[in-house]
Amino acid sequence: MNLFDMTGRVGVVTGAAQGMGKAMATAWAEAGADVVIVDRNAGGLAATAADIAALGRRALPFTCDLADLAQVDRLWATVDAEFGRVDCLGNVAGDAKAGPPETATIEDLQFTLQCLVVSKFFMCQHAGKRMLARGRGSIINIGSLASVSALGRGHAFYSMGMGAVVQMTRELSTEWASGGVRVNAILPAQVVNPGLQARMDADPALRDRFLMGIPAGRLGHPSDIKGLSIFLASDASPWITGAIIPMDGGNLAMNGGGSVRPPQLARV
Ligand SMILES: NC(=O)c1ccc[n+]([C@@H]2O[C@H](COP(=O)([O-])OP(=O)(O)OC[C@H]3O[C@@H](n4cnc5c(N)ncnc54)[C@H](O)[C@@H]3O)[C@@H](O)[C@H]2O)c1
Numbered sequence: 001m002n003l004f005d006m007t008g009r010v011g012v013v014t015g016a017a018q019g020m021g022k023a024m025a026t027a028w029a030e031a032g033a034d035v036v037i038v039d040r041n042a043g044g045l046a047a048t049a050a051d052i053a054a055l056g057r058r059a060l061p062f063t064c065d066l067a068d069l070a071q072v073d074r075l076w077a078t079v080d081a082e083f084g085r086v087d088c089l090g091n092v093a094g095d096a097k098a099g100p101p102e103t104a105t106i107e108d109l110q111f112t113l114q115c116l117v118v119s120k121f122f123m124c125q126h127a128g129k130r131m132l133a134r135g136r137g138s139i140i141n142i143g144s145l146a147s148v149s150a151l152g153r154g155h156a157f158y159s160m161g162m163g164a165v166v167q168m169t170r171e172l173s174t175e176w177a178s179g180g181v182r183v184n185a186i187l188p189a190q191v192v193n194p195g196l197q198a199r200m201d202a203d204p205a206l207r208d209r210f211l212m213g214i215p216a217g218r219l220g221h222p223s224d225i226k227g228l229s230i231f232l233a234s235d236a237s238p239w240i241t242g243a244i245i246p247m248d249g250g251n252l253a254m255n256g257g258g259s260v261r262p263p264q265l266a267r268v
Contacts, residue, residue, distance in 0.1 A: 017044025116161025170232030216249030
């Protein structure tokens with residue numbers, strides 16, 4: 001199991017106050033890493049930090065809005081000052097605006113692309129140049145089934161941003177592979193989080209519609225990302241880069257897509 005050992009490694013994980021970011025940060029700590037945890041939700045970060053401390057690892061919470069690039073610069077200055085290195089980046093956080101594409105505003109598109117493309121790229125750039133200087137590192141970008149399938153239901157901007165995450169991953173992996181830096185992407189299907197739960201509570205048919213596209217027969221849990229996160233960040237995957245890995249209970253394999261509504265209900 002030494003291949004999966006992350007003792008002495010330093011990770012940075014965004015979106016770590018809850019959901020898949022929290023699960024990834026906790027998984028890395030369970031494997032032995034210290035983790036800089038980043039989110040705009042300070043209370044959630046404190047809870048994640050307590051979980052990591054209970055594992056005997058160091059957690060450094062950093063509260064910021066990742067869409068504000070000046071705050072991202074301050075994050076990396078803190079990483080340099082506190083740890084002086086980064087071994088792995090979990091680029092998890094991502095926000096988006098939804099709405100019918102024929103009426104949605106360009107401001108909403110710009111907000112979405114700022115969160116999903118510009119901010120995520122800026123995080124990769126900060127991490128990548130530090131990793132290249134040391135000749136090693138692993139970056140994990142979180143995309144979505146929306147990176148490869150249309151969702152409908154007002155998700156055009158989200159899909160446009162998530163599609164870019166996949167090409168960003170391919171380009172950066174190609175540029176940086178010879179420098180020892182690996183860049184991969186995980187594409188989850190529906191993973192239960194508070195926002196998704198609220199939507200399913202408001203529309204009782206929604207869970208079954210999602211499940212029609214998931215042959216595994218259940219929605220995802222944030223903890224489903226733990227093993228894959230350790231695998232990609234650790235020495236267990238030394239020749240894996242540029243991989244676009246579905247984490248979707250079989251959705252992509254059966255071309256299940258986003259399970260759009262019947263046409264007569266096709267608006268948000
Ligand atoms: N849950 C799903 O079904 C699913 C499926 C595919 C892709 N994704 C993507 O995976 C990512 C994580 O999903 P999740 O279910 O864990 O989400 P979540 O809503 O449970 O958690 C997201 C976290 O990111 C933080 N965050 C978002 N924007 C931020 C910003 N600009 N600055 C700082 N923090 C910010 C939030 O505060 C929150 O703590 C998202 O980008 C999401 O779009 C989710």
